[in-house]
Amino acid sequence: MSRFWLDRPVRADRHAFLGTSGFGPVDNISVLERYEHDAAEWTRAHGGSVVEVHCYALTSDATVPGMRSRVLDELHRVYPETTTAGIVDERHELRADCPLFPPGGFAARPTITTPEPGLVLAGDHVRVDLPVALMERAATSGMLAANRLLRLWGLRGHDVWSVPVAGRSPLLRLAARFA
Numbered sequence: 496m497s498r499f500w501l502d503r504p505v506r507a508d509r510h511a512f513l514g515t516s517g518f519g520p521v522d523n524i525s526v527l528e529r530y531e532h533d534a535a536e537w538t539r540a541h542g543g544s545v546v547e548v549h550c551y552a553l554t555s556d557a558t559v560p561g562m563r564s565r566v567l568d569e570l571h572r573v574y575p576e577t578t579t580a581g582i583v584d585e586r587h588e589l590r591a592d593c594p595l596f597p598p599g600g601f602a603a604r605p606t607i608t609t610p611e612p613g614l615v616l617a618g619d620h621v622r623v624d625l626p627v628a629l630m631e632r633a634a635t636s637g638m639l640a641a642n643r644l645l646r647l648w649g650l651r652g653h654d655v656w657s658v659p660v661a662g663r664s665p666l667l668r669l670a671a672r673f674a
Contacts, residue, residue, distance in 0.1 A: 496547060496550075496588045497547070497550075497562075497563065497566050497586070497587045498545065498546070498548075498587075499545070499547075499567075499570075499577075499582050499585050500537065500541075500543060500544075500545050500585065501543045501544045501545070501577060501581065501583065502541070502542075502580055502582075503542070503544070503576075503580045503581075504542065504543060504544045505526055505544045505546060506574070509526050509574060511526050511530050512524075512530075513525075513573070515569075515573060518572060518573055519569045520550035520552070520553055520557075520562065520565060520566070520569070521548055521566065521569040521570070522549050522550055522551045523548075524547070524548050524549075525549075526544060526545075527545040527546065527547055528544060541583070543583060546570065548566050548570055550562065550566065551629070553589075555591075558589065559587040563587065593629070601622060602622075604620060604621060606621065607621055607643060612647060613644070613647065615640035616636070617633065617636040617637040617640040617641075618632075618636060619632050619633045621636040623636050623639065625657045626657065627657075635655060
């Protein structure tokens with residue numbers, strides 16, 4: 496993760512959070528003053544922007560000095576107005592705490608339930624049969640695990656809402672099986 500305090504704002508029409516693809520190691524970019532209190536205060540006081548760039552699937556030999564220019568190049572490519580912005584301050588974290596699963600590895604992940612009724616699992620690494628990823632998987636699996644425990648104790652949990660996991664048309668679902 497790289498966080499940059501810039502001396503000028505990013506364009507007002509930029510999303511607070513943008514997931515990316517095809518921009519080298521960059522997975523998402525956040526304009527933090529749009530939703531984070533301290534960043535918003537800094538922006539009000541200094542007139543710039545606080546931008547955070549996340550790269551999740553780095554090689555094991557990645558280093559902050561080795562990645563910094565690449566991260567900035569991709570930030571400039573996604574948000575060209577940052578090219579002329581001065582960097583007032585920056586912070587970087589390089590951690591190996593984001594699970595990486597190989598293609599086809601979904602079925603091998605542990606599930607929320609375990610053979611022990613009072614023991615449940617939650618987190619990014621847990622298989623959830625809903626269309627979620629990373630932080631969403633951690634939060635969703637946490638809710639589902641809590642609901643499982645609450646049910647064991649005779650208590651009602653909380654509903655977990657999701658987009659449909661199958662198409663709405665039975666005819667199209669049938670056709671998809673033969674495609």
